[in-house]
Amino acid sequence: MKYIKLAIVIFTISLLSSCEDVEGEFLEAPAQSTLNESVIFSTFDLAKGAVDGILEPMGQTNSYRGRFLPYYGFNTDAEWNYNSDEANNPTGELMIYDAEPTNSQMNTENNAWAQMYLGIERANICIKGLRSFGNTDVNEDLGQLLGEALTYRAVYYADLMKAWGDVPARFEPITPETLYLPKTNRDEIYKRLLDDLAEASELVAWPNENSLTTSVERVNKAFVKSLRARLAMVASGFQQYPDGVRRSNDPELSVTNMYTLALREADTVITSGRVQLSSSFETLWRNYNEEVLSAGRESLWEIPFAAGRGRMLFSFAIRHRGVDQHTGQARGGIAGPLPNLFYDYDEDDLRRDITCIPYQWGIPIDGFAKQELVGLNTWYFGKYRYEWMNRYVTSTNDDGVNKIYMRYAEVLLIAAEAANELQGPGAAAPYLKEVRRRAFPSALQAQKVDGYVDNLNSQQAMFDAIVQENKFEFTGEAERKQNLIRWNLLGENLREAKVKLGNLQTRSGEYADVPTTVYFRYAEDNETLEIYGLNRGETQQPGPEFSAFDWTTLTDVEVNSLFKEGVDPDDRQFWPIWQTFIDGSNGQLTNDYGY
Template sequence: MKKIIIISGIILAGMLNSCQEFEEDFLDAPAQSTLDESIIFSTPGLAKGAVDGIMEPFGQTNSYRGRFIPFYGFNSDTEWNYSSDEPGSSQGELMIYDAKPNNSQMNSSNNAWAMMFLGVERANICIRGLRNFGNPLPGTELGQLLGEALTLRAIYYADLMKAWGDVPARFEPINSETIYIEKSNRDIIYKQIIADLGEASTLVAWPNETSATNSVERINKAFVKSLRARLAMVASGFQQYPDGVRRSTDPELSVQNMYTLALNEATDVIGSGSASLEPSFETFWKNYNKEVLTAGKESLWEIPFSAGRGRVLFSFAVRHRGVDQHTGQARGGIAGPLPTVFYDFDEEDSRRDVSCIPYQWGNPIEGIAKQELVNLDTWYFGKYRYEWMDRYVTSTNDDGVNKIYMRYAEVLLIAAEAANELQGAGAAAPYLKQIRIRAFPSELHTEKVDNYVNALTSTEDMFNAIVDEYLYEFTGEMIRKQNLIRWNLLGANLEEAKVKMFNLKNRTGEYANVPSTLYYKYQDDGETLEVYGLNRNEDVDQGAEYSAFGWDNLEDDIINSLYKQGVNPDNRQFWPIWQVFIDGSNGLLVNDYGY
């Protein structure tokens, strides 16, 4: 069973009232409060417990577990949260670019903002202790731990800036003079964590190179380099600054510098052979739900949750209306792909039917549920399925499934995008082909891989294809919003998504040939649907053996809930800092962006 181990003796008072009790789901080691840092960080076993403690805030109730993972990343041109159309919903405000500093879901002292900074503080303590007392050289256990601490701090800061833009820069443990500090320009933080990841990559081992890196729950070199590549792209991309949406003006964060760094790091990972795509897209997601944790495959690193923590399936799985043969938890389905996404896929693309699910598991009869079609406006993410788990979830609130933070497919697309910008479409083609080779059956590779990619001869055409490929590959993984921001496409693509949904509703334009009636029956097992009519032009009545289902419920109010009418999402790329933190900042924290 997955556990996060913590050393309770290094918890600091004074950092956002960080004397909070730990959740009982985590495994507490004996208290070490009497031990000096010189002992803790020169002793590998104790130092590992301290570094593991950096991860503990991930699982706190209102942290990643219950607030950041369920709510960040919505809404995009690919994914939306089903609270979006609830008038006055405090959850909905977070999705429709109308969040307010006093949002009742987020405005609490133990919210994700606080937990992220708690993680930063723990990382700062570990980094200082390991540098001062551990002699953390490459190839040593203490070197591995320093690399992990640097990387975990970078993760917290990457997510803080992803959600809030400019935030306080804390790279040393808090003292009496630094309890209250102002926000820093995010460019400074990006440069620091990109440099930190460069150092970390010299300290941590490749996947399976040592016993410390044989699980996706531990930091490894392939992940560190891949994360560094991602952050280089983000740091040089478009984003909202207090003076408008633009790229950074810092010459160190120029497109030339950052894309070169990203390409170098991505190709290092690709060339290392230490990670790879699973041969089958569906098999990868089945193994994820089965909680296969072996490093060196497609998943590069996952936020680890114990069986009693984490709400990934709880939030995003195909909906189960009751306790049934697949789950003791009647949950899932708070979000899903936009209804147009299924029809934007090539029908031969194997990722489509994994990513977009048009059914739920209905109310069980004597403990057995069967699949039931839902309306056109309600699709589910098929990447997350209780029915694919080996474990029967019994918790009422948590599922314990890890959150994939990054996988190898993104490394290939980063390499493609950076190579396209720096060297042209021809240099990007091999990386894009690798993604599409897996997506299509071998007999279609000439048409769907070679001919398709080879026709992308301009930098612009290749870029647009990469933008599309991110949609096909990552629907349901909530990385789309940040990518749209860095491409300067957020507002434009959200507006286009509304137009496309109206076209789908009216069966006009690119959706004129989408059927308005589905026909279904059940397979011999009595629970699995067989559906005709989902594909374009499937409009022939299937006769008495099949039941008809109207496929036309997509109302104007639902479509318009993608983002609040009258709001420009490009002016609301970030959440506001919650009022409790503004009030507790001694007057040093303020909100920008018109909040």
């Protein structure tokens, strides 16, 4: 069944150890349990309900659903949030590297920070119970659940560190002695997560290997190994520590050790044959919007949302200005690709016209809306589309579409990056070619796949190409920011992006041949735009049936809104811990990084 289920039993289990106080922490409290832990965690259906409950906090309004997923990951050299150019906008401040601990969007006691720790506490209870009573060495189904609980806990911690850096670490259910904890060096947390995921990968099955791994809404071995590879790359990468931006000083997290681990895990997934790229980039995203959940495809694991939870399309879909033939929800479009990104793609790259959309759905007349051009300054992510769904969304503020947490294309690019570092560009080439092969028509692959990749003759050239490929593949999926951080390219690429936006605005430099007028007409269905003039050099009026549209709308304020003037994004790689959690920490938590 497609939803995050909070089984009644999870409340029972939680009461064995804790209850939630007003600060979002957990306090020990005596309580009567209707079931004994030994019964719950030795009985598959009861234990499954408890493990499912680990994910329930993700669906809360101020958690992943309405705060973390819509806001984390902006702004980058590929995407921005449309609140960024509004002065003193609390949402915009989260994007422009100017967030304060008292930010009104985030400084609430039920926010993502608290919900993540609620999920971790539930995971800790399940892990302890399954280890104690599940006989997981013999009972494979309960072993699968233990692997899921270990993985879900790793997901929560990975996202906490992605957003906040060093955070408190708790790997056992809360006791009075561990109620208030200081921050733990993230290196120690990463090492623990890598060990946990190694264990989990031995417990969970491959996609479709058993009845528990037939859906991407449940954890499988391909995802666990891929997540372990991702975390190894992050743990060894550059990131802001209290003493500056650097790699880890821990020899266990050296580039050689971590890239070797990442390449081994990625290769295991690749050679397993258990997952694969979608046949085309468009098919991938049509399947996503159609909510195809069968495992063994490109999506490795998805955060599962009920129809009344989740805001992926509500936040990121092509904008719909009203209730129309495609959606009963007039939303989408809070963010989009940078205007220059469309022109940075190779014109033959099939990902471009899926990723970068220059139109919205206008105000409907009698329930019928047409596509209409918006302007050079406003593009939308075409990966998210109400019009590609198989159901009609009627909720006012949720769409129920899952979040793809990781997909197979990332595994291939992790393998390419690790192989390049350890063995050189020749070893990286096959992985990069596989990703690019899907991006170009077969007639052009000899030149734009094989020729392009074979010409990357140095480690630096290959690395630069992998950085670009990640951008063209993942824009709009909240992957870019953390990758720029670990590559030590966040500040550099954001500053370069501002220059690019300025050049596009003035039609100078690399954007001198971008048209200043585009032309449009409607197809026979009277709703779909046919556009001429988006591509470089398309400057001739295509015919009297086409209408002209100004393509110069990009202001100085917008160009400069990518990050706050006078701020170095590398000094603000993480959000501050919100003040309510500082105040409720009994003096244990403080903010670093100049907050």
